[in-house]
Amino acid sequence: MISWRDLFGNNREKELENSEVQGASTVRDIREDMNQSILLLEDADGTRGSRLQREAEKEAKSAAESSVKRLRVAQMGRCPKCGETLRKHLFAALCPECGWHTFDTPKNGPVRVYLREPEGIIEGQRCYSVKGGMLLVLRDEMVVAKIPRHGYSRVEYLWNAEEVAQHHQEVTDRLVVSCGWCNKPAVPAADGFHLVHIAFGSSQERFCFCSDDCYEAFRRMYPARTHRDCYDRACETCDLCIKRYDDHSTDLRKLGKDYILTSKPERSPGQNRERS
Numbered sequence: 001m002i003s004w005r006d007l008f009g010n011n012r013e014k015e016l017e018n019s020e021v022q023g024a025s026t027v028r029d030i031r032e033d034m035n036q037s038i039l040l041l042e043d044a045d046g047t048r049g050s051r052l053q054r055e056a057e058k059e060a061k062s063a064a065e066s067s068v069k070r071l072r073v074a075q076m077g078r079c080p081k082c083g084e085t086l087r088k089h090l091f092a093a094l095c096p097e098c099g100w101h102t103f104d105t106p107k108n109g110p111v112r113v114y115l116r117e118p119e120g121i122i123e124g125q126r127c128y129s130v131k132g133g134m135l136l137v138l139r140d141e142m143v144v145a146k147i148p149r150h151g152y153s154r155v156e157y158l159w160n161a162e163e164v165a166q167h168h169q170e171v172t173d174r175l176v177v178s179c180g181w182c183n184k185p186a187v188p189a190a191d192g193f194h195l196v197h198i199a200f201g202s203s204q205e206r207f208c209f210c211s212d213d214c215y216e217a218f219r220r221m222y223p224a225r226t227h228r229d230c231y232d233r234a235c236e237t238c239d240l241c242i243k244r245y246d247d248h249s250t251d252l253r254k255l256g257k258d259y260i261l262t263s264k265p266e267r268s269p270g271q272n273r274e275r276s
Helices: 004-008 010-017 025-041 047-075 161-174 212-221 253-257
Strands: 092-094 101-103 111-115 120-124 126-129 135-139 142-147 152-157 194-198 205-209
Touching: 111 126, 111 135, 111 142, 120 135, 120 142, 194 212, 205 212
Parallel strands: none
Antiparallel strands: 092 101, 111 120, 111 152, 126 135, 135 142, 194 205
16 A cells, blocks of 8 residues: 555655755745644555545646646637637737736846835846735745735836847747748748738738749739739738738747747649638
8 A cells, every 4th residue: 555655755855855945944844744744644554645646646637637728729829718819929928808918037137026115126036926916026046025916016027138039049940931832841041031911812811931933933823913912012001901910020020929830731832722
């Protein structure tokens, strides 16, 4: 039979001792509370320990399934809370309907919390907004301030240029973009790469081309319509279709925003059809 000490005893103590927060009072408190709980729950044959371990594993799997489901919904461009369309950016995603949002914070840059009364600034490396709006500010892996929601006015995240450039590069390196004409991989940083937005029907579509030749071949196959010229007209000044992308139409970060990760099966040239 499995005993409580086998499950949560010496092995767990070794894990805590080897953790990054070794020696922290929180870890010591957890160890003491755990030992007391083990003494209360430990039985002779270990059946209770086995049962509760199975229940804990089942609960952890259920939580993981819910988390994966929410991430998948968000990755598909929908709000995990209300189902409406997300506004997705490279560093953030938010829902204008219900306010659900998620965003990246700098790993290296500091964070500044502006206090209300008395006015002042608390600076840390990270901060977390917990239940009830309470804000925890961390510095050197330690909580240095616990601020109630009414005690601060705003939080400022300070990104440095190197970390932003690194984040952009990581996204670009993960992209596998297919050419809209030959369907071969198109490298955004290569010469001759084109990113255009064209409305064949009522809504705006995005096409990438790996070279000037593919771009011109596509233009010859699908010439501009009489009432609009998507190839030469700027999207910011045009209102002749339903916009699916915002005014930053040529920004490569928008590719990352769309999660274009895999290429489509290869097709022969000329098999692209007009999208309606």
